[in-house]
Amino acid sequence: MSSDYEFSDNDDFEYNDDEDMLDDDEGSASDMEMDNINDDFKIDKGPKIKVYEVEHDSLPQDAVVYLMRQDIEHISGIFGVDSEVASLLLRHMNWNKERLIEKYMDNVNAVSVAAGIAPPERSPEPSSSHGGPRRSSRLGFTKSSKSKSAEPSPPASEPFVCPICFDDTQQKTLSLTCGHLYCTACWSTYVSSKVRTEGESWITCMAENCTLVAPDSFVRTALADDTQTWARFQELLVRHFVSCMPSLKYCPYPSCTNTVSCPGAASKSALTSIVPTVHCGASDTHVFCFGCAIDTDHRPVICAVAKMWLQKCRDDSETANWIKSNTKECSKCQSTIEKNGGCNHMTCKKCKYEFCWVCMGPWSEHGTAWYSCNRYDEKASVDARDAQSRSRASLERYLQYYNRWANHEQSARLSAELYAKTEQKMEEMQLASALSWIEVQFMRKAVDESVRCRGTLKWTYSMAYYLEKGNEKELFEDNQRDLERAVEELSELIESPIDPEVIMSLRQKVTDKTVYVQKRNEIMLEDTARGFLDGRWKWNVDVEGFEKD
């Protein structure tokens, strides 16, 4: 125990190769610039990707549209159809080109019908009454201004009455190639309702049982000046495309339209060895896990284990806590007992053992001091409590991990408060010393780092809970302990009162500690990530994708 506290000596040892960092402060306040400050906190400036990071690209909506376009052109070229037909075919097949090609070669008609390009039956083909050539390879729609078009519409002598709104003053009509004619206003309301209310981009003809689907240009025309809905429609198309691609994910942050491409995490099996925490690129805060929706960043633990842990916490933690705080176990038969009233003289209902609720020792030794127990330290009582604690080991074990996990979770929730407090402190510091605003940023950096490390720590507890006992777990927990201690020390420094006399030395200490903490965090993340890649981690339960040995 005592040697653990010698730890600060080791600190120097850990990073005295970073000399410029330690010496930096001698140059003192005046010529410090933001860059230098940032350098202070950098450990590894190499552009090389770290082992716990995953390569990914950020794609704005336009870039995804470009990808879609490429696929559409590819299909359009192969099938000799126009791009709108190709687009509908691809959307129908969930953008699976191979399957589409296979199916299309197999049965053009069936695919065209299913994709909403051609009407189901060919028998009542109105091609003779139809002006242009009517093939499924060309998609169009009919726009008329109460013209004498050859559509199956009322004779030109009668005014057109839209069968939906029954308005005969509407002059403009639209229809898909099926020829079901409705007024432009109804189409517009319908398309807009589909897009905005239902979030649907697969818009079928309004006629009953008509399966034809509106191509993009038709939607555009129907929406006319409603550019907002048109933009939403395009977003829906992009979202659908992204959801069909295993290597793409839409940024889950509200109103963000960026997409992340992460081919390395596209397969389920990849998720057993990497934790794909990605940035969408739109903002620093848009961080999410490519593999799951559990938490934005659950490094170092993999998705499956994090998920299992959260499930367990949801199921068990309250029950376990209740049992822990409201019950004790009979020292004889280990039945769980809830004391719901009465005196401390307990008689186990099951084995009839009589004991004292306070000290857990046998009641027979309480003599005449009947209803007050002052025997807490007597041997019999201590033994009884020891026995009890042993029998509760598994519950305790879980709660130990859970409480630490919850503690860091709680800290993360309070981080906003901590930031506010720190801000205030930084102002005080400026008043109390000759330091400039930029020079007191070290406090903010320290808070940033402690928040980040607590995030890592939090998830290490879920991992440790499931790690099988052995050397590997011990090494893991050593790293965890080092990080935990370093973070606590840093937190203490952050919270320490400001004494004008020692601000400069506090600054030095905080900066050093921040670097150290950062390094410990790197080690934790790196070693765990490497462990996953090497297949070093063994679990004490079945984890999806791992072989139990």
Next chain:
Amino acid sequence: MAVSSRRLQKELAEIQKQGTPVGITLLSADDFQTWLFSVEVLGETVYAGEVFALMFRFDGQYPIQPPAVQFLVDEKYTSPVHPHVYSNGHICASILGNEWSPVLSVVAVCVTIQSMLASCKKKERPPDNDRYVRHAPDNPKKTQFVYHDDTGIS
């Protein structure tokens, strides 16, 4: 005037001019929010002698979005015992949901429901009736039905 009112006005005028199909009678249509029809099944049927009331509720989105349709259950009317009709009157029929077309009308819905009853051979409730009714929303449109595909209708 809003499209929904104009359209309903037109439908009402048509009903008043041409009448309703056999077995279907307009009970009330005092506004453009709620309409009531009585429905009975004629000919050979398991519902001989029974009269039901169909309630339509419209919002401003009609006819682009379907109306909320259900059987009225009160002191006078009951819900027909049918594999796609819950005891609270809610109906599981795809044309009231994802197969709705703005071209369909109130009378067309009545006829569809009537034929749904007519094709019924055995009077029984949906298998999940109790569970559904216990938690059902007031408005059947808020329910995401999974259409049991065993008749032509639903």
